[in-house]
Amino acid sequence: MTHLQKTVTFILCSIVFTHAFSQTKHVFSEPKQYTIAGITVEGAKNLQHAPIIKTTGLQVGQTILIPGPQITLVIDKLWQQDLFSDVKVYASKIEGDAIYLTIFVQERARLNTLEITGVKKSEQEDIRELINFNLHMQVNENKKNIALKKIKDFYIEKGFYNVDVTITETIDTSSFNRSDVVIAISKNERVKIQSISFTDNSAFKDAKLRRFMKSTKRKAWYILKRSKYVPSLYEADKEKIIEKYKKQGYRDAEIIKDSVFFIDSTLMAIEISMHEGAQYFFRSISWIGNSIYSTEILERLLNIQAGDIYDEAHLQERIYGLDGVSSIYLDNGYLFFNAEPIEVHVENDSVDIQIRMYEGPQAVINKIIVQGNTKTNDHVIYREIRTKPGSLFSRSDIIRTQRELAMLGYFDPETMGINPKPNPEDGTVDIEYVLQEKSNDQIELSGGWSGSYLIGSVRLVLNNFSTRNMFKGDYWKPIPSGDGQQISLNASANPRWYQYYSFSFTEPWFGGKKPNALSFTTYYSIRANGAERKSAAYGSWKTVGVTVGSQRSLEKPDNFFTLYNDLSAKKYILNKYSFGLPAAFPDSITTKSIALGTSFGRNSIDQPLYPRRGSMFSVRLELTPPHSLFRDNTDEELTQEIAYKWIEYHKWTFRSKMYTQIVDKLVLETRLDFGFLAYYNKNFRSPFESFDMGGDGLSNMTQYGIDIIPLRGYGASSLTPASGGNIFNKFSLELRYPLTLKPEATIYGLVFAEGGNVWSEFENYNPFNIKRSAGFGIRVFIPMMGLLGFDFGYGFDRLDSNPNALIGGWHPSFVLGQQF
16 A cells, blocks of 8 residues: 555545544544544454454553544554555544544455466476465465565576566455466576686686586586576585685685676576685694693694695694594593684795694583484483493594494484583583484385296394383284394295295393393295195205304404304205205205304494495304214215215305495495305215305295305396305495485485306306496385385306306396395
8 A cells, every 4th residue: 555545544534533523513623632432343254353453552441642643553554464455444433532443454355266377287286385375365465476586486496597477366256355366487498508617717727617516517418417507506606616726725716706697598608707816835733722632643633744735624624523633632521622723824825824722621421311212212222322421521432322323223314413512610511312213123025036936025024122011011002112122024935836934033132231142043944846745756855943143242353343153953854856956965865954153243334224434344154063074984884864964064254345435425335245165075065055146136045055145137046056156256336326315215226336156166266257247226215114126237248057148138136125
């Protein structure tokens, strides 16, 4: 409403009041004070009357000058609400000095329909969410202008700099006080950047400077990133250019001016003028204020020498980085430590730095606070926390605690928060760990082809079970959980060819005082030759066994090392079955084995689901007693049944993988695996415990007595010699990048290159004779289903078993609940 309109309204109100007064025979030549006896509201259909009266500031019993400026103020306040299309205030009755006021308002029309034209449906949904125009809301001019700006900014961010947007509101005559809004969008052609040029640059060529700009790119066919001009991203890219200059010692570098202009309606150009200045170098670095650690120790940690390129960011990193100067203080309680580098002298191209230290007192941990564990019991978390009340503050202990909590798999590592809360007054610190539980129990249903038949599998994994609450009905919601115990049930079957069942239980803190894990596994499997079960041709290989294991953490060489020992007993029952076994081995026999295994390993991976850094390796030896050394092997009455009553072997395996963060979330996984099945007596080799290579590991039939080694790009078991695989090695490189790391689902894409082979005899072993493959894939982790994935691998080499056949070619690989 214009000022003129408001003035006219005030005059009209004055006329109304004067008319009311004349009717009561009162003539006022001057304004008069009245007492408000009543206030009523008319015209408001959808708004409550009390808030409208409160907005005016008028109250019953209040004195008011009529005619006077207070009425104009009341009208202004109501207009400012932007809820009304008409506002009037008049006297409905006057009794002496008492006056009754009526506030008449006409509400703005409310939204009946919203239509968006000119763009595809998916963009319409984005815009609806962006502007948040809800049905039955009042659409005033302010809201229209805000929506207009949001829509234009939305398309400018996509490179449509010439977008046209109009918002039209039409009163719906068929409904009372309703309006229809149409938003018409014309994106027009996307504006691309024709050229980006620089002047007064000599340290870096134009092409190099353009590469520093991560988001602002020229129009070019070879650039995967689309060329578009986004002002906010352009400003960030200018800052990146200056950052690159300063990393190379150009401390005075700046952009003198830049211009962005249109060449035509669809092309624009960018011109940037640089001032590079001189390149600077460190000349000297001195220390002041350090009394706890000597200058020599601090210089060694800083690791910056005279003559090095002057890089302020690198200097800060060497002071406050994980392995910088701060580490020696923060790992020994000096939480209040501070170091401030000051340029004390600049001469020609040289800079003298003085680092002013404040070491402060040591901080003692007061309280440990855990928030967010809605499922996991407190004692499971506190036993993993390395920061203990009463001990000195240590940043390395906090980082290690973060890693241990992430490795549990119960909490989302991406949202985990650690908040030190220092209390400088008493020299203590409280440490708060903020956790977000995620579901990590799994139900996995899978299927895979092995040869010419389908194997179906089901697996139930409970990773945070509570046995102590098993018999308490109140804790079955839906299962007793929170104590960190693991239970796994597996079943795989093809009714005619194959069956496999297993059960395992692990208590990670047996005894409750130290991280000494106790595990128990039992299993049963049967492989058949495909004949009818009741026919004379039916043959089978049954395996039944049990394993009991114990793992403990070691303090040396460091506390990432573990030692695992296990004892296993197995029984193999062969009934007219010889597939995959040495030709000399009897096809009907019952044999047993008792083996002692030990694994020495180290695991410093930062988290289990999408690790970014760290490594893991394990060396394992599994051996049986050398039964053949305790009998006369030359005895003519020594039958195969007696000779193989007890299987003997010693088996060596080495497995390792390392994760390297290339940039941001891009991670490289490097793997090396090796295995060797050896014998005590070459005449009594074990027909079991060999290695089966090829395929995805899912299509291969799980069978205790065989280690399955996946190799993508080749068929299941296709690399395994007919006489069995007794030695193998495998190399793998995998580059990963996440699409989402949310607790609801973790998704990442990958490309890989790997190679491996398996041999029956050590004499034939050649680590350079490997079967190579490469490909790409995707992984999806859904908490209740575990890891799902698909790889497409290409095998480059012919198989040794059939050198005249075609090369491996393309092979799909499916991943369900396992990792390569």
